[in-house]
Amino acid sequence: DAKTTQPPSMDCAEGRAANLPCNHSTISGNEYVYWYRQIHSQGPQYIIHGLKNNETNEMASLIITEDRKSSTLILPHATLRDTAVYYCIVRVASGANSKLTFGKGITLSVRP
Amino acid sequence: NAGVTQTPKFQVLKTGQSMTLQCAQDMNHNSMYWYRQDPGMGLRLIYYSASEGTTDKGEVPNGYNVSRLNKREFSLRLESAAPSQTSVYFCASRVEDRAWYQETQYFGPGTRLLVL
Numbered sequence: 061d062a063k064t065t066q067p068p069s070m071d072c073a074e075g076r077a078a079n080l081p082c083n084h085s086t087i088s089g090n091e092y093v094y095w096y097r098q099i100h101s102q103g104p105q106y107i108i109h110g111l112k113n114n115e116t117n118e119m120a121s122l123i124i125t126e127d128r129k130s131s132t133l134i135l136p137h138a139t140l141r142d143t144a145v146y147y148c149i150v151r152v153a154s155g156a157n158s159k160l161t162f163g164k165g166i167t168l169s170v171r172p
Numbered sequence: 173n174a175g176v177t178q179t180p181k182f183q184v185l186k187t188g189q190s191m192t193l194q195c196a197q198d199m200n201h202n203s204m205y206w207y208r209q210d211p212g213m214g215l216r217l218i219y220y221s222a223s224e225g226t227t228d229k230g231e232v233p234n235g236y237n238v239s240r241l242n243k244r245e246f247s248l249r250l251e252s253a254a255p256s257q258t259s260v261y262f263c264a265s266r267v268e269d270r271a272w273y274q275e276t277q278y279f280g281p282g283t284r285l286l287v288l
Contacts, residue, residue, distance in 0.1 A: 101282070103176070103282055106276045106278070161217070162215040165214060
């Protein structure tokens with residue numbers, strides 16, 4: 061699976077958009093980009109995933125560059141409850157034996 | 173739906189003691205996973221089970237055993253606990269979808285283990 065690179069931390073003001081970057085320059089054509097987050101002391105939570113098109117759901121938007129070497133997770137109106145570690149994961153779809161590899165992620169701090 | 177449940181929430185062991193961490197899911201998922209998370213680190217996969225009756229090693233399996241008791245339950249056993257196994261343990265199950273390639277895992281609340 062392709063390796064991902066995320067800055068260690070960032071912050072944003074409550075109510076503003078939080079744009080979390082991820083580099084995955086060695087991504088292959090059949091690898092998906094997944095985002096999870098982990099709020100302090102809780103289990104990770106799935107947010108969104110995509111292959112090459114931009115995706116949006118009730119939690120966030122995922123913007124993938126045309127060359128697919130990087131992506132950005134957007135939380136449109138960050139709240140204090142969005143303070144968490146966000147993990148960008150790239151992996152091949154491999155059916156029942158598929159596994160996730162978590163790096164250190166990016167710590168997002170939302171300030172009042 | 174309770175989702176993924178784990179017991180116990182907290183446990184303190186002495187070196188050499190054994191214990192079993194329990195995990196259950198009520199979402200009818202085939203695949204289940206055990207991860208550990210050390211301070212300041214991401215999650216590392218210990219073992220996983222793609223279906224009832226099958227188990228496979230992950231990244232850090234040494235010192236652990238697992239049992240996929242049935243489709244709902246996946247337990248993790250420490251036969252002789254060591255201080256290096258002090259960690260937070262998360263169980264997860266994977267959603268089954270018409271699009272089989274979807275890698276969406278649902279995680280339990282974790283078990284915090286301290287080995288003295």
